[in-house]
Amino acid sequence: MSASAPPAGRGPTILVVDDTPESLRFLTATLESAGMTVLIAIDGLAALDLLDHITPDLILMDGVMPGLDGFETTRRIKADGRFRHLPVIFMTGLTETEHVVQGLDAGGVDYVHKPIVVDELLARVSVHLANARIAQGSQLALDTAGRPSFALDDDGAIEWLTPLASAVIERNFAGWKPRDGSLPDALATIVSRLRGVDVPPGAQATLEIGGCAIECTMLRRTSARQWLFRLAERREGDAERLLAERHGLTSREAQVLVWISRGKQNREISEILEISPRTVNKHLEQIFEKMGVENRASATAIAVGTLSQ
Missing domain, CATH: 3.30.450.20 (PAS domain)
Structure with missing residues (x-):
């Protein structure tokens, strides 16, 4: 099942993964008061199951939980290509450097300590949401192009x-x-x-x-x-159709031009297309005229440029 995007027209959607009821109540109230939609998972397996149904904009992940802890949960999330862009902020009472490193190595982008300071948390969430939007926008721009x-x-x-x-x-x-x-x-x-x-x-x-x-x-x-x-x-046939459409060539002329762009000589083209070398030359004359070029090298350069677009 593919995950869907959060509902349109609302603020960012935050998934909070924590096994402590008090923390869940506090974080839900804090984030909702800032105009965000809050999803809740009480352990790592519940978080992974939820991600099969909806993709949030950011995850707040408790590092230490019974069963599947936050570090392993994050590693599994980041192993899924759908969620590489998804920022994960760890939150835990642990202060040892090794746990900070463990969270970042697992794929987290940031780390906040409990007890959580509201203004600090909201500021970090805001920054990482903005960075994630930029990164995702760049990928979408590549697709749009x-x-x-x-x-x-x-x-x-x-x-x-x-x-x-x-x-x-x-x-x-x-x-x-x-x-x-x-x-x-x-x-x-x-x-x-x-x-x-x-x-x-x-x-x-x-x-x-x-x-x-x-x-x-x-x-x-x-x-x-x-x-x-x-x-x-x-x-098969895409290159010929593109060259014929872009340069006003016949199907056979486009076939000849494709093989020219692949570095084939006239004798080889005649064997591939099962036509005489003289016919290949005649097609080349028509190709040069229609493309407005004088020689084979120019026609090849234009064809390669067209096919690379």
Whole structure:
């Protein structure tokens, strides 16, 4: 089951995970008085179950709870690609440095101590809500621009993926879900090659799956040690249709241009398309005229640019 967004038209939705009734009452009253909607889970398993139904804007997580504690609960939440962006603020009476580090290592973005100071808590919640909106907005912008994208950490685990990227992967890899936390094996293999030390930004690798080609482009490695990638889904005939539509070519001319853009020579194209080399030359003359170019190199550059958009 996929998690849904919080109801529109309300303030931010906060999930509070705490096993202490007094803390739950205090936090609920505090957050609701600040215009927020509060969801409650009394243990880690209840929190995970709730996340299958709705995605809050932020989680306040008690670190120490019986059964599944807040640290392990957070690790499981962050292992699910749907919730990589979800800020988790730990709250606990523990003050030892090792527990602060444990909370941050589990995926928390901040840490507040009990007894909680209301103004401090609300200020921290406000800051992390704003940061999360910026991060999520950036991912949505990538999708809006038609750029299914995702990020991996140095170990190959998914840091985040945009909804379009998730849809491309789910469509082509049966049984894969964002909550898996890692890419399907076949896709992970080509992505691993793109994370090599000598691989430049813009490098591409393609995975053939039936009649579809999944093209992955390595964008860059960020200062936050994230590897950013873009996906493109190419189905048989897509390239020809795009070139024909964009440049006013016939279907056969578009086929010739596709193979030219892939570095094939006239003799090879004639064999692939089962036409004579002379016919290939005639198609090239028409392609040059329609595209307003003088030579093969110019036509190739334009075709590659068109297909990369």
